[in-house]
Amino acid sequence: MTLPVLTASDFASDQDVRWCPGCGDYSILAQMKKVLPDLGVPREKTVFISGIGCSSRFPYYMNTYGMHSIHGRAPAFATGLKSTRPDLMVWVITGDGDALSIGGNHFIHVLRRNLDINIVLFNNRIYGLTKGQYSPTSVEGQVTKSTPMGSIDHPLQPLSVALAAEATFVARSIDAHVKHLGETLKRAAEHQGTSLVEVYQNCNVFNDGAMAYAQEKKQRAENVIELEHGKPLVFANGTKGIRLVGTHLEVVNTSDVPMDDLLIHNESDPNPSIQMMLARMSYPTMPEPIGVLRAVSDIPTYDDQINQQVETAKQKKGTGDLNRLFNGGDTWTVK
C-alpha cells in the first residue's frame, strides 16, 4: 500500500492562527508542517499535546489529533496516551514557563523515563500570554513587569536540566534559522525515546531581540556554533574553534592551533559530561551550541517497556481469567 503524499497544507487546521504578527511561533509552525509529510506518519496517527501559554495554542492549528491541556502538565498527558497507544506519534509543545516553572517536575520525569515522544520547548525567556513577567530562563537583572528593579533569579538552562535528567536526545535550534530548525525537528522525530528540542523563539512584543545575538544572521556566525556529529567544533566562518583543556572548554583561533586539537563533537557518547559542558556555554563569553548535543540510541523506551511487561505477564501466567481470580485462594460454599 502506498501512503497518500501529503504536503504542509494538509497539516493546517481550519482555525485562524492568533499569535501576534512577527512572533517566532509562526516559523516553528511552518517548519513543523513542512517536516511532518516527510516522516510518513498519517495525520490521524499524529497527536500534539500542549500545556498553557502562547506556544501551547499550537495544537489548534494542526490538522491532527490534539489536546490543549493544563499548565505545565503536557508531558503527563503524553505519558498516559503514549503508554496505552504506542502506535501514535506524540509531540509535546511547551514553553519556558510551562516546561521549566510550573511543569518542571513533569519535564524531568518524562525525560528520565525516556517515553518515546518529541518535546519542542519554545524558549522566549519571558511570560507572553500573561503579558510580560520574567520567566525561569530570563537573564539576571532583566527588567520586566514583575521585576522593575531587575530579576534576581538565576536562570535555568533547559539543556543542562535535560542532560542531568538522563535525557537521550537533546537539541537546540532557532526560529529564524528555518533550515536548521526543520532538520532538527526531523532528527527529534526519528529518535526512539524522549527528544527535547529547545527553540530560541523571539517574543517581539515583550522580549524583542533578547536572543538577537543568535537569531540575526549577521551576529549568528560569531555567537552560535552549529554542532555536527564527528566534526570539529568550529564557528565564525571557520576562524574559531573550541578546545577541551582539562575540565573546561575554551575558544581558540583556528589559525593558532592545529585542527586536531579541536574538540570533535560526539552526540552519541553515553557519558554526558562533555555534552553538559557544551550545554553550559553561553553568550557573551562563549558561542552557544545549536544542533544535536546528545542522541543516544538503544535505551529502552517507557512505552515499550510498560507494554512489554503486559506481554510477558500474559506469556507467563496466561491471559487473565476473572473467574479463576475470583475463586483463587480460600473459598466456601453455602447451600
Place this chain on the structure above:
Amino acid sequence: MEATTTKAVRSVSGITVRLAGDSGDGMQLLGTQLTNTSALAGNDVATFPDFPAEIRAPRGTRAGVSGFQVQFASEEIFTPGDVLDALVVMNPAAMVTNLGDLRKGGILIANEDGFNEKEFKLAKVESNPLEANVIEETYRLIKVPMTQLTRDAVSEFGLGVKIADRCKNFFAMGLVYWLFGRSLDPTLRFIRDKFGKKPEVASANEAALRAGWAYGETTEAFGESYQVDAAELTPGTYRNIMGNQALAWGLITASQLSEKDLFYGTYPITPASDILHELTKYKNFGVRTFQAEDEIAAVCSTIGAAFGGGMAVTASSGPGIALKAEAMGLGMILELPMLIINVQRGGPSTGLPTKTEQSDLLQAMFGRNGESPIPVLAPRSPGDCFDVAIEAWKIATECMVPVMILSDGYIANGSEPWKIPTFEGLPKIAVRHPEGTDPEEPFLPYARDEYLARPWAIPGTPGLMHRVGGLEKEDGTGNVSYDPANHQHMTNTRAAKVAKIAERIPTQEVFGEESGDLLLVSWGGTYGACHTAVKRARDAGHAVSHIHLRHLNPMPSNVGELLRGFKKVAVAELNQGQLRMLLRSQYLVDCKGINKVQGKPFTVSELTDAINDLLA
C-alpha cells in the same frame, strides 16, 4: 489432623474480639487470619483494622498500638461490633488504650511477659495495670506468659531469641483459635505458603500456633470454649474480600466487560495505595499501572489514556484529590470518560492518614473551579466496592464524563464475605468509537446523543482529527469559542448531562415504610452501623426508616419525595454535615445531623442513642 477440644463448648450467636499490641507485634496478620478462618467456617464477618500512621512508632508507647477488631456471627451482621467480648493485649500500652471497649465480664487475655517496669514506663503507667483489683473484679482476666511459652515451643528449631519472639503472635493466635473453636488448618496452609522458603521459620510458627492451642486446652484458666455456628447466607460460593481489593477487582472486571485495557495512573497515598499494589499484580489482564511523579501527573496521565481510548482510572485520598482538582475540571470539560477514586481519610490537610472520615463529599461535588458537576458514587461496604467500580465505569462511558467514587479508609481496609459472581453473569458495558465515514461530512466532536454525551473519537481514526482543550468550546465543532450565549449553553448542557443520569439509575430503596416519625439518611461506609441501628429501633416498635445513598450526584429521582414523607429527617455521616447541606439545599427539607469526626466509624449504640433522642 484437626484438633478437637475435650472441654465444655458453649454455643453463642456472635463474638466481637479485638487483638491489640505494638505495631511490630503482628496484630494485623493475626486479625486477618482470624477473619479468614471465621469466614471459612461459614460465619458472617466484619472487620475494623486500626493502626497508627507511623510505620514503627516508638515501641511500647500508646502511639504505637495497633489493633484489629473482628466480629464473627451465626447471623447476618453489618458492623465489626460496638463492645468487645474479648480483648487480647500484648503490652500495657495496648491494654490501657483498649480496655474501655471491653464489656463487663468480658475476657481479657494479656501477655504477662509484656508487662514489666520498662513497658510500664513506655506506656506511661504508674504500676502494673493487670494487678489493679478492679481488673479482676470487672473482667475475666487470663494472664499468659506468651513470650516464654513461645520460646519454649520453638526452642528445638535453634532460632535466635529475636526471631523466636516474633512467633508469639502465632502463639496468641493458637490460643484465640482454641477459645473460639476455630480450625488451625487455614492458618497452617498460610504459614506454609508464606514461609515456605524458610522452613525453620515455618516450623517454628506452626509449633507456636499449636502450642497456643494446646495451652488453651490444658490450662485451668479456661473452663470452656465458645462455638459460633455458620451464618445463613444466600447460597453461593463465598470468599473474604477487603474493600480496596474489591475495588481493584471491580476495575479489572469493568475493563473486561467493556473490552478495554485498564490504565491506572496514581501516586502512593494512604489509604489508597493498596489498590495500586493489587492492580499491578494483574498485568496479564492488560492492566498498565503508572506510578507518577505526583498526584497531578497521575490524573493527567489518566486523561491522556482516556483520550487514547483506554479505560482510565486514578485514585488518591483527600490531599491528593485536592491536587487533582484542576485536571478533573479539564476532564470534565473535555468530556472524556474516566474514574477518580477518593479513599477518604481524616482531614483537613494531612489530617489523620490511617483513620476514616467522610469529609470529602463537598470536595467531590464542588472542589473544582467553575461550573463543573461530575457524577459521584459511594460504596457502602467492602464487597460493594466491586459493584460500584463497574457501575461508575458504565456511567462514565455512557455520559462521557469523569466519575468520582468516594470510598473511605474504613471499608478500604475492612473485609466481609463476598458472594463470588461469574464473569459471564455480569452485563457487558457497550462502548462505541465512531469511524470516519464520509470525508465530505465535517466531524463534530461535540455533537450529542440521547444522553447528551459526545462521540468518543480516538486518535488513529482517519477523518476524525480534532482538537480538544480546556478553553470553552463551540457547541458541535468543539472549536474555541468566547461567545457569551455559547458558554451559557455549554454550561447548561454539561450540567443537564449529569442531571439526566437520575432518569436511568434505580429509584432509592427504603428500609422500612415510606413515611413515619423518622427517616435516617446515610451514605458510604456507615451503612452497616446505620442499618443495624435502624433495625434495632424498628424492632423496638419505632416508626423509623432508613435510606442509604449510593448515588450522591445525581441523587435518585424519588429522594425529595421520601424526605418529605417523614416527621423528622436525620443525616448520619462522619463529617460536620455535608450530605445534610446538600439535602437541605436541593430539597428544602429540614434535616438534623448526626455527626462525628473522631477518625473512627459510628458505633451502633451511638446511633441508637441519637435516634432515641430524635424520637423523644
